[in-house]
Amino acid sequence: MKLKTGLTIICFLVAVSGLMAQNNAIEKYFNQYIDDENFTVVYISPRFFNLFEKLDLSGMEDEEAQILADIAKDMKELRVLTTDVKPRKYYEEAKAKINTKDYEILMTVRSKDKDNVEILAKSDEYNTIRELLLISGSDTDFALISFVGTISMDKVSKLINQDK
Amino acid sequence: MKMNKKEIEALIHRYFEAETSLEEEQLLRAYFQRDEVDEQLKIYEGYFNYFRSQGEIKAPEHLAGKVLQTIQKEANNKKGIRVLRLLSRVAAVFILGIGLWFLYKPGGTGEEIKPTASSIDWSKYEVKSEEEAIKVMQMALRKTSTELKKGTNIATTEIHTTKERWAFLK
Numbered sequence: 001m002k003l004k005t006g007l008t009i010i011c012f013l014v015a016v017s018g019l020m021a022q023n024n025a026i027e028k029y030f031n032q033y034i035d036d037e038n039f040t041v042v043y044i045s046p047r048f049f050n051l052f053e054k055l056d057l058s059g060m061e062d063e064e065a066q067i068l069a070d071i072a073k074d075m076k077e078l079r080v081l082t083t084d085v086k087p088r089k090y091y092e093e094a095k096a097k098i099n100t101k102d103y104e105i106l107m108t109v110r111s112k113d114k115d116n117v118e119i120l121a122k123s124d125e126y127n128t129i130r131e132l133l134l135i136s137g138s139d140t141d142f143a144l145i146s147f148v149g150t151i152s153m154d155k156v157s158k159l160i161n162q163d164k
Numbered sequence: 165m166k167m168n169k170k171e172i173e174a175l176i177h178r179y180f181e182a183e184t185s186l187e188e189e190q191l192l193r194a195y196f197q198r199d200e201v202d203e204q205l206k207i208y209e210g211y212f213n214y215f216r217s218q219g220e221i222k223a224p225e226h227l228a229g230k231v232l233q234t235i236q237k238e239a240n241n242k243k244g245i246r247v248l249r250l251l252s253r254v255a256a257v258f259i260l261g262i263g264l265w266f267l268y269k270p271g272g273t274g275e276e277i278k279p280t281a282s283s284i285d286w287s288k289y290e291v292k293s294e295e296e297a298i299k300v301m302q303m304a305l306r307k308t309s310t311e312l313k314k315g316t317n318i319a320t321t322e323i324h325t326t327k328e329r330w331a332f333l334k
Binding site: 027031034041042043044045048064068071072078079080106107108109111117119132134136143145147156159160 | 286291294
């Protein structure tokens with residue numbers, strides 16, 4: 001009986017650790033780029049997220065700065081992956097890799113100067129965004145920004161609509 | 165108790181009909197152990213003496229230990245079989261899970277590349293100071309904010325332009 005319980009617990013822990021290991025798109029889909037010398041990788045762990053109050057968002061409108069600080073408050077991790085080598089190729093590759101059943105496209109922007117941006121969100125069953133992912137690609141650079149945490153869609157909408 | 169030939173014959177008859185009592189069977193065995201068995205009844209002598217000789221066989225002293233050892237071994241084997249059965253169930257569930265994952269794995273927007281489980285050591289890429297953390301957070305939030313707003317502005321402008329283009333139809 002003890003053996004049975006032990007095995008069940010081990011199976012559960014293995015399953016949970018497997019899921020935990022992939023809670024962000026960069027790790028899930030772009031892990032082969034992380035050790036690539038052409039890419040710059042930056043990670044901010046949860047211990048730094050209590051610094052949101054110190055964010056200097058001067059130059060922004062007060063309301064916008066306030067909303068951004070409010071969004072940052074609920075974040076846990078931030079990952080950034082950038083490169084200036086073959087940015088267009090990586091942008092197309094990134095778009096192809098993202099699983100659209102996991103990630104909902106919030107916005108696709110293609111400007112006249114061919115700067116492409118895609119903003120995606122992974123939500124839980126309560127419609128709370130658990131990851132906000134930004135993919136941008138232009139002639140000069142490619143960037144992936146992944147915010148992990150609890151991101152309220154209301155707050156994101158406020159940000160979009162605040163200067164209308 | 166001295167018995168004559170007829171009585172013995174009657175007892176033998178009842179013995180083979182399975183009608184004799186334990187005492188009567190004892191009498192029969194005692195009769196055939198004697199030296200003076202009737203000539204006509206000697207054909208039964210070997211039969212009754214066989215059971216007597218078998219009854220005298222004693223089990224070797226180490227036999228009990230051996231039997232216990234065998235029983236213990238079988239019990240251990242059964243325990244091993246139970247563990248194997250449990251492990252095979254766990255393996256079956258695992259294989260079923262993998263199968264379901266491949267069956268229902270979600271599709272991508274285009275070229276599908278399998279998500280890979282990894283254990284990346286993110287601490288290697290972690291910012292070293294609070295200042296750096298704040299700088300990166302600001303940059304990331306500003307970029308996201310700008311792009312979100314740019315997207316909605318382009319959409320709004322396009323909707324206005326389209327409305328103006330088709331206004332003559334009204």
